[in-house]
Amino acid sequence: MTISCSCGVAASVRRHPLRRAPLAERLALLAAAVRVEDGFCTVELDGSWHPDGEEPGLDCVVLADLDELDATEGLDPREATQVRAALTGVRLLGRDLPGPLEVDGLRLHVRPAWEYAPALVVSVDDAQGPVVELLAAPDEVDLLPALVELHRTGGRSALHRLARASWHRGRLREHLVVRAHAAA
Structure with missing residues (x-):
């Protein structure tokens, strides 16, 4: 997973943010995503995810591109189908x-x-x-x-x-x- 910041700090690879997250939490994260486009998703993360362990500035926006991981990891087939459905279409800030x-x-x-x-x-x-x-x-x-x-x-x-x-x-x-x- 690629994590980058608007301040230009180099991207880094970190743990899977959805690992062990229950279905409701995953769906809420995807519904609030910055953007979703045909199975690819970018979510905004809190400052603890700032790349390279740097302290984020007040204007920092930390984004994670979730196109490099499986958002359904660890879910049963019925739940995985719901997550895949949440990744379809094109949305910006939760708006279709x-x-x-x-x-x-x-x-x-x-x-x-x-x-x-x-x-x-x-x-x-x-x-x-x-x-x-x-x-x-x-x-x-x-x-x-x-x-x-x-x-x-x-x-x-x-x-x-x-x-x-x-x-x-x-x-x-x-x-x-x-x-x-x-x-x-």
Whole structure:
């Protein structure tokens, strides 16, 4: 299992965090996971797990990627089935993310970003191929219809302008609102 910290301390390998944990505890940990994507999971751990035994700083976020271990280890087959079910789909901070969306030839796919702070990656493709990947805040998953409308009214170039304008997390909504008001 890989454990890493946002402060940059080198990752280390530690004991299995689910070993000997009862089913309810495992399911609670998976439900609260930072991200789950098709059987892979990242959970936030407390400071005692800080890599290399260093004392964590106030801003440290310690994450464990559980893709390297069997989350069902030690469970009976019925319990293991429940854990596997908790690892299906795509979630960020316990919230189910929508499956791929296709509207008028535009395809949008939402997945968790591989960053320390929770974020989404929205991949947009059209008939010509990939258009753009946008980084969005977790609560901006509801903006997919606005992205479809922006593409409908302004094409690929409108999405490229949006990507340039909203280059850092949390500003996607702000720029879409500004563009909607400008178009009105």
